[in-house]
Amino acid sequence: MGCSTSSPAKSNGSFDERGASDSKTMRIKLVLLGDSGVGKSCIVLRFVRGQFDPSSKVTVGASFLSQTIALQDSTTVKFEIWDTAGQERYASLAPLYYRGAGAAVVVYDITSPESFQKAQYWVKELQKFGSPDIVMALVGNKSDLHASRKVTVEEAQEYADSNGMFFIETSAKTADNINQLFEEIGKRLPRPATTQKS
Amino acid sequence: MRESDPSDKELNSENNDLQTENPGSQDVSFAYQQTFDAKQADDGPCSLPSHLSEKELDNNGSSTCDNGVNIESADAQREATGLTTFEFPVPEEGPQTYVKKVKSELEGASDGNQTEYNSDGIEEPDPGDTNANAEHRECSPRVANAQFNSQDKSDPKGNEILEQRDTVVNRSLTAFSSTCNIEPVESSIIRVQSAVENGNMEGHRPYADSEGKIASLSAVDGVAASSNGRESFEEIEVVDSGLVKNGGLLKRDLFLEKQHQSEDDSSESWRKHKKHFFILSHAGKPIYSRYGDEHKLAGFAATLQAIMSFVENGGDRINYVRSGDHQVVFLVKGPVYLVSISSTNEPLRVLRRQLDLLHGQLLLILTRSLEKCFVKNANFDLRPLLGGTENVFSSLIHSFSWNFASFLSSYTCLPLSHTARQAAGAALQDIADKNLLFALLLSDSKVISLVGAQKASLHPDDIFLLSNFVSSSESFRNTESFSPICLPKYNSMTFLYAYIRYLDPDICLILITKNSDAFFHLKDCRARIEGFLMETHVLRDISNSVARGGLRVEELPGGDVSYTSAPRSRRMGDTKDSTITVKLKAGVGGTAGLWHFIYRCVYLDQYVASEFSSPLETPQAKKRLFRAYQSLYASIHGAPTGAHQMQYRRDGNFVLLAWSTSDFEFLAAFDPLAEKSSSITVCNRVCQWVRDMENDLFFIGGSPFNW
Numbered sequence: 075m076g077c078s079t080s081s082p083a084k085s086n087g088s089f090d091e092r093g094a095s096d097s098k099t100m101r102i103k104l105v106l107l108g109d110s111g112v113g114k115s116c117i118v119l120r121f122v123r124g125q126f127d128p129s130s131k132v133t134v135g136a137s138f139l140s141q142t143i144a145l146q147d148s149t150t151v152k153f154e155i156w157d158t159a160g161q162e163r164y165a166s167l168a169p170l171y172y173r174g175a176g177a178a179v180v181v182y183d184i185t186s187p188e189s190f191q192k193a194q195y196w197v198k199e200l201q202k203f204g205s206p207d208i209v210m211a212l213v214g215n216k217s218d219l220h221a222s223r224k225v226t227v228e229e230a231q232e233y234a235d236s237n238g239m240f241f242i243e244t245s246a247k248t249a250d251n252i253n254q255l256f257e258e259i260g261k262r263l264p265r266p267a268t269t270q271k272s
Numbered sequence: 273m274r275e276s277d278p279s280d281k282e283l284n285s286e287n288n289d290l291q292t293e294n295p296g297s298q299d300v301s302f303a304y305q306q307t308f309d310a311k312q313a314d315d316g317p318c319s320l321p322s323h324l325s326e327k328e329l330d331n332n333g334s335s336t337c338d339n340g341v342n343i344e345s346a347d348a349q350r351e352a353t354g355l356t357t358f359e360f361p362v363p364e365e366g367p368q369t370y371v372k373k374v375k376s377e378l379e380g381a382s383d384g385n386q387t388e389y390n391s392d393g394i395e396e397p398d399p400g401d402t403n404a405n406a407e408h409r410e411c412s413p414r415v416a417n418a419q420f421n422s423q424d425k426s427d428p429k430g431n432e433i434l435e436q437r438d439t440v441v442n443r444s445l446t447a448f449s450s451t452c453n454i455e456p457v458e459s460s461i462i463r464v465q466s467a468v469e470n471g472n473m474e475g476h477r478p479y480a481d482s483e484g485k486i487a488s489l490s491a492v493d494g495v496a497a498s499s500n501g502r503e504s505f506e507e508i509e510v511v512d513s514g515l516v517k518n519g520g521l522l523k524r525d526l527f528l529e530k531q532h533q534s535e536d537d538s539s540e541s542w543r544k545h546k547k548h549f550f551i552l553s554h555a556g557k558p559i560y561s562r563y564g565d566e567h568k569l570a571g572f573a574a575t576l577q578a579i580m581s582f583v584e585n586g587g588d589r590i591n592y593v594r595s596g597d598h599q600v601v602f603l604v605k606g607p608v609y610l611v612s613i614s615s616t617n618e619p620l621r622v623l624r625r626q627l628d629l630l631h632g633q634l635l636l637i638l639t640r641s642l643e644k645c646f647v648k649n650a651n652f653d654l655r656p657l658l659g660g661t662e663n664v665f666s667s668l669i670h671s672f673s674w675n676f677a678s679f680l681s682s683y684t685c686l687p688l689s690h691t692a693r694q695a696a697g698a699a700l701q702d703i704a705d706k707n708l709l710f711a712l713l714l715s716d717s718k719v720i721s722l723v724g725a726q727k728a729s730l731h732p733d734d735i736f737l738l739s740n741f742v743s744s745s746e747s748f749r750n751t752e753s754f755s756p757i758c759l760p761k762y763n764s765m766t767f768l769y770a771y772i773r774y775l776d777p778d779i780c781l782i783l784i785t786k787n788s789d790a791f792f793h794l795k796d797c798r799a800r801i802e803g804f805l806m807e808t809h810v811l812r813d814i815s816n817s818v819a820r821g822g823l824r825v826e827e828l829p830g831g832d833v834s835y836t837s838a839p840r841s842r843r844m845g846d847t848k849d850s851t852i853t854v855k856l857k858a859g860v861g862g863t864a865g866l867w868h869f870i871y872r873c874v875y876l877d878q879y880v881a882s883e884f885s886s887p888l889e890t891p892q893a894k895k896r897l898f899r900a901y902q903s904l905y906a907s908i909h910g911a912p913t914g915a916h917q918m919q920y921r922r923d924g925n926f927v928l929l930a931w932s933t934s935d936f937e938f939l940a941a942f943d944p945l946a947e948k949s950s951s952i953t954v955c956n957r958v959c960q961w962v963r964d965m966e967n968d969l970f971f972i973g974g975s976p977f978n979w
Contacts (some may be wrong), residue, residue: 134660
C-alpha cells in the first residue's frame with residue numbers, strides 16, 4: 075500500500091483496475107480538519123471504537139485509524155482516517171494528510187465562533203489545494219452543548235450550501251449523528267464504475 | 273579558600289559548561305564585544321575554582337556570595353585558556369532582605385589572597401594592565417546601569433588593546449554577587465572577588481600546569497598588591513556604589529515581579545515553587561512558563577528580557593544571578609531566551625544543561641526554523657505554535673529530577689537477555705531500507721533496541737527528548753501516529769517524520785523517516801516487526817523484563833540473589849565477604865550498605881542504574897539522592913582535565929562514591945554508616961559484575977548505529 079492508492083483522483087483509476095475483482099468495496103482516504111479542541115479525535119474514536127473519552131488528549135501530528143462500513147446499497151467503504159492535530163504548528167503540514175484525500179471532514183465546535191472561522195479557513199484551503207472531486211462535510215460538533223451554542227444551524231447550513239458541502243451537527247459524546255456522518259460521506263463518494271451519487 | 277563552596281563550584285561548573293558550549297559558540301556571537309576582551313587578554317587563563325572539601329567549607333562559614341550577577345561573553349578561546357572571570361560587586365540596598373551574612377567568610381577570606389574592603393571594596397583582577405582595569409570598570413556599569421560615563425572613556429583604550437591582542441577572541445566576564453553581611457557592625461561589607469584570583473589561589477592542580485595559568489597567577493599577585501594603592505581603590509569605589517544601586521534594582525525587580533504575579537494569580541504559591549523555568553522571545557514575549565499562565569506572566573517575562581538584553585547590548589551575555597538561595601540562570605539561544613529560577617541549589621552546570629534540554633525540546637517540536645519567525649517579525653508570538661505541548665515540557669522538567677539521562681547525557685537500556693535483544697535488533701534491521709532513518713524500540717525512556725541508517729547516529733539527548741515527547745503525549749498511546757519531529761542533535765533545521773505505535777502498553781516502536789509519504793510503508797514495516805517479535809516471543813520477554821523492573825541492589829551478586837537470565841558472574845559472591853555480608857543482612861539495601869548505583873559506560877554512551885529501593889523509596893529520598901548525584905557528577909566533570917577521578921563523600925544522608933575512568937563512570941550511594949574500605953570493595957565488584965553482564969544491560973551492536 076501507499077498513500078497513492080487512496081487518492082481520489084488516482085484512486086478512481088486504481089479502483090477501476092481492481093474494479094473487476096471488487097467493485098463493491100471502496101477504500102477511501104478521509105481527513106479530519108479543524109481547530110484544536112473541537113473534538114476531531116472524539117468523533118473518530120466514537121466512529122471507530124464506539125468510545126468516548128471525556129479527558130481530552132491533544133493529538134500530536136496525526137493519528138491514523140481505519141474503519142469499514144457497509145452502505146445500504148451493499149457497497150462497503152473502508153475509511154482510512156487521518157485525524158490531524160488542530161494546532162497551528164501543524165497547519166503547514168496539513169497538505170501531507172489531505173493530499174489525495176477522497177473525503178474531508180471539517181469540524182467546528184458549535185459553542186465556538188472562532189472554531190467556525192477556522193473551519194472556513196480549512197474549507198478554502200481544501201478548495202484551493204485539495205483534490206477537485208473531494209467530498210467535503212462541515213460538521214458542527216458538541217451538539218449536546220446546545221445550551222451554549224454560538225454558531226447557529228442556519229449560518230452553518232448556509233455556508234455549507236454555498237460551498238457545495240453537506241452539513242451535519244454531531245455529538246461524539248452522545249454518539250448523535252456520528253455514524254450518519256460517515257454513511258452520508260460513503261453515499262456521496264464517487265462510485266468506481268458508473269453510479270455517481272451527489 | 274576564601275570562597276565558600278557554592279560559588280566555587282559554580283565557577284567550576286561554569287568552566288565546564290563553557291567547554292561544552294564552545295562548539296556552538298557562534299550562536300551567541302552577537303554577544304561578543306571587543307571592548308571586553310582587551311583587558312582579559314593578558315590574564316591568560318584564569319580562575320579555576322577549586323573544589324573545596326566540605327570541611328573547608330564549614331570552616332569558612334558556609335553561606336557565600338549569595339548575590340551575584342555573572343556575565344559572560346562566550347569565547348572560543350576559553351577552552352584553551354580557561355575561564356577568565358571578573359567579579360563585580362552587586363550589593364543590595366537592603367542586604368537583610370536577601371542576603372545571608374557571611375562574616376566568617378570575610379574573615380577567613382582575607383588571609384587567602386583575597387582583598388576585602390569595607391563598604392564597596394573591589395579587587396582589581398588585572399594588575400599588569402591598567403587599561404584592562406579601566407576596561408573592567410567600564411563594563412560594570414553595563415551590568416546594572418550605564419550611568420558611568422567617566423568609565424566609558426576607557427573604552428577606546430580597551431579596544432586598542434583588544435586589537436593588539438586579536439588572538440584573544442573573547443572572554444568571559446563574571447560579575448559575582450558580593451556577599452552582604454548582615455552583621456550589625458559590618459552591615460555594608462561587600463566582598464568583591466575576582467574569580468581569576470580565586471582559581472589561582474585555590475591552586476587548582478590540573479590547571480597549575482598550564483603555562484598561562486602560572487603567568488596569570490603571578491599577575492594576580494601583582495593585583496593583590498596594587499589593589500591596596502589608593503588610586504585604584506577610589507576609582508573602583510565609584511563604580512561600586514553605582515553597582516550597589518543597580519544591583520539592588522535588579523534584584524528587586526525580580527522579586528517584585530513575582531509578588532506582582534502572586535497578586536494577579538492568587539499565587540502566593542507561585543513564588544514558593546522551588547524551580548521555575550521560562551522560555552521567552554528576545555522581544556520579551558513569554559513562550560513557556562512552568563508555573564502560571566504565560567499571558568499573565570508577560571510583565572515578568574519582559575523584566576527578564578530587559579535584564580538579558582541590557583547585558584547583551586553591552587556585548588556580553590548574562591550567565592546567572594544569585595540572590596540568597598535563588599539562582600537565576602540565563603541561556604540565550606538565538607532569539608530564544610531561557611531562564612530558570614531555582615532554590616534547589618543544583619550546580620550551575622546542571623541548570624544550564626537543563627535549559628539546554630528545554631531548548632532542545634522546543635526544537636524537537638518546532639525545529640530551528642522557528643528562528644525565521646523572529647527574523648520576519650521580532651514580536652512574533654510563538655505560543656500558538658506550541659499549543660498542546662505543555663505536557664511535553666512539564667514532563668521534561670519533571671524528568672530533571674528523576675531521569676539520570678538528564679545529566680548523564682546517556683541513555684539506558686531495558687535489561688534484556690542478549691538473545692532477546694539481538695532478536696529485537698534483527699527485527700529492526702530487517703525493515704531497514706532507504707526510507708528509514710532510525711528505528712527505535714523503547715520502553716518508556718529505556719531503549720530496547722535501535723538501528724540507524726548508515727552514517728546517521730542518534731545522540732543520547734535526542735533519544736531522551738524524543739522519548740519524553742512520545743511518552744508525554746497521550747494521543748500516541750492508542751493509535752498509530754505519524755508526526756513531524758525534529759532531532760535537534762541530528763539536524764536542528766529540518767523536520768523528520770516519526771511513525772509511532774505502541775506495540776503494547778509498555779513497548780513503543782518509533783520509525784523515523786525523512787520521507788513525508790512513507791507512512792504506509794512504515795505501517796507495513798511495523799506489522800512485520802510486530803509479527804516477528806510475536807513469533808519469536810521477544811515481545812513477551814520484553815514485557816516480562818518491564819514487569820520485573822530494573823536492577824535491585826539487594827539482588828546483586830554478593831548478596832544472596834542475583835538478577836539475571838544469563839549466567840552470572842560469581843566473582844562477587846565468593847571471596848572475603850564475611851564482614852560485608854554481615855552488614856548486608858543487618859541493614860536494608862545491598863552488600864555493604866550499598867543503596868544505589870549508576871554505572872555509565874563511556875564509549876557506549878549508555879548507563880545502567882539500579883532501582884531506588886528500600887531506604888530510598890520515598891520521593892524525598894529519591895530526589896535528595898538524585899540531586900546529590902547531580903552535583904557529584906558535575907564535580908567529577910568540573911575540572912577540565914578530569915581531575916577528580918575518585919571521590920568519597922559522607923554526609924548525614926549517605927556516603928557517596930564517584931569513580932571516573934576513561935572507560936566508565938561509577939556513582940554509588942551507601943548507607944551513611946558504611947565503611948570506606950568495604951564500600952570500595954563493593955564498587956569494584958559491582959563494576960566487574962556490570963561488565964560481566966554487559967550484554968544484558970547494554971545495547972551493544974558493535975558500532976550500534978550501522979546496518
